Amino acid sequence: MQDAAQKRQAIANQDTQRQVKSLRLDLDDIDRALINHLQDGLDLVEEPYRAIAKAFHLSQPELFERIQRLLDLGIFSRFGPMFDADKMGGKFCLCAIKVPWERYDDVTDIVNAHEEVAHNYKRDHILNMWFVIGSDREGAIEEVARKIEAESGLEVLLFPKEREFFISLKIEV
Amino acid sequence: MLDAVDRQIVTALQAGMPLTTRPWLDLALDLGLAESEILSRLKAMKEDGIIRRVAAVPNHYKLGVTANGMSVWNVEDAFVDELGAQIGALKFVSHCYRRPRALPDWPYNLFAMIHGSTRDEVAEKAKIIEDLTRDKCDGWDILYSSAILKKTGLRLAKR
Structure with missing residues (x-):
């Protein structure tokens, strides 16, 4: 396990260097400061962007342009209220599939086509596709998992959380 | 719980x-x-x-935090909650969950997401967890993600 992991690491490190380098070209200091600041949250007021624009010495349209650009670049995957699915009566469930590599793209399309699939990650393991089904509809998780099984002909393993210990991560750039 | 108007607002804001x-x-x-x-x-x-x-909501990968390791641990059931709390409190662990095993393929019952800019960094951090779990752990692994295939967050279906 560790040997293979080391080999994978060497490859990944090269990828990382490349990505970081290309990223640095695109962002100025204001962008970087905005990325850090905007992860902390806006106040719920009539003009939520006013204070941020002022703090960064930008006009509001300039701020919108920068946020939109960060969204377009995919640096932000979204911008807005972050909802807690559990508190809305929703449930999330981690799922995994052992996908034959020659069918990987097709199975990705099958899984991603479901609106309830919130995230999907390719991982280096026999269980090589890991995704999260989230919904506030009763029974939706099992239903979507069974649909994916029917559409793909592959078994979907469910890993519901039994207990949550901690959630937090802020990325500083 | 959400009433119909809340739901309308949530649905309208899901994409941002x-x-x-x-x-x-x-x-x-x-x-x-x-x-x-x-x-x-x-x-x-x-x-x-x-x-x-x-x-x-940032995309880790685009910000250079490209090594996203899902470390998974097969720990004794009697200690899983105690260890989960200790591991979850580590600064480099973003999520930590107890989940059911799926034997025979999947013996692991504790999941801890470790983030770093390189896999070396993630592997080093996993060593810290290994030290914590040492005599209560019967095997572990790190699953690295090599691509984000989808990331939209929860979408409520329109009703």
Whole structure:
């Protein structure tokens, strides 16, 4: 396990260097400061962007342009209220599939086509596709998992959380 | 729980909020509600924890945090909660969950997401967890993600 992991690491490190380098070209200091600041949250007021624009010495349209650009670049995957699915009566469930590599793209399309699939990650393991089904509809998780099984002909393993210990991560750039 | 109007607001905001000087007014006009009602409902949802915060969700990969390791641990059931709490409190662990095993393929019952800029960094951090779990752990692994195939967050179906 560790040997293979080391080999994978060497490859990944090269990828990382490349990505970081290309990223640095695109962002100025204001962008970087905005990325850090905007992860902390806006106040719920009539003009939520006013204070941020002022703090960064930008006009509001300039701020919108920068946020939109960060969204377009995919640096932000979204911008807005972050909802807690559990508190809305929703449930999330981690799922995994052992996908034959020659069918990987097709199975990705099958899984991603479901609106309830919130995230999907390719991982280096026999269980090589890991995704999260989230919904506030009763029974939706099992239903979507069974649909994916029917559409793909592959078994979907469910890993519901039994207990949550901690959630937090802020990325500083 | 959400009533029909809350649900309408949540559904409208799932893809993100307007980038305009009065985003809640623009949303209100779209939904045929008053700006003040949108704001008071959003505040109530924040109070109830339904809204965690109003913020940007970054893409780890694009920010150079490309080594995203799902470390998984097969620990003795009697110690899983105690170890989960200790591991979850580590600064480099973003999520930590107890989950069921799926034998025979999947013996692991504790999941801890470790983030770093390189896999070396993630592997080093996993060593710290290994030290914590040493005599209570019967095998572990790190699953690295090599691509994000989808990331949209929860979408409520429109009703």
